[in-house]
Amino acid sequence: MSSTEPNPATFTCVRCGLAVRGFGPDGDPRDHCPSCLSSRHVVDQTGGTARCGGRMTPISVAVQRGGAWLLVHRCVLCDEMSEGPVASDDNHLVLMGIAVRPLAAPPFPLDLLGEV
Numbered sequence: 001m002s003s004t005e006p007n008p009a010t011f012t013c014v015r016c017g018l019a020v021r022g023f024g025p026d027g028d029p030r031d032h033c034p035s036c037l038s039s040r041h042v043v044d045q046t047g048g049t050a051r052c053g054g055r056m057t058p059i060s061v062a063v064q065r066g067g068a069w070l071l072v073h074r075c076v077l078c079d080e081m082s083e084g085p086v087a088s089d090d091n092h093l094v095l096m097g098i099a100v101r102p103l104a105a106p107p108f109p110l111d112l113l114g115e116v
């Protein structure tokens with residue numbers, strides 16, 4: 001992450017229309033909506049400005065070594081993926097929903113776990 005672009009003071013969520021401040025409660029730049037966790041494809045993988053502008057859907061969470069969560073987004077237009085830190089006021093229900101989704105729909109019968 002070497003973006004030198006100044007973060008906009010506020011942006012409007014492309015999914016739910018919420019007016020989102022450009023910085024989270026911890027002072028970190030915010031790249032996604034704290035309510036529905038959607039983002040917009042405005043930064044490309046090199047940290048430059050992406051021309052795409054498509055909506056980015058939160059598809060997964062990842063845990064960093066120190067325990068902090070990253071939110072993984074994929075663009076609905078160009079399929080590029082990005083990751084960004086989770087803010088403390090991000091919607092916990094939506095976050096947990098994303099985190100448990102693979103467990104809620106495993107690709108094999110859960111009965112098998114009992115036989116291990």
Ligand SMILES: [Zn+2]
Binds near residue numbers: 015016017033
């Ligand atoms: Zn939103």
Ligand SMILES: [Zn+2]
Binds near residue numbers: 054076079
């Ligand atoms: Zn895109």
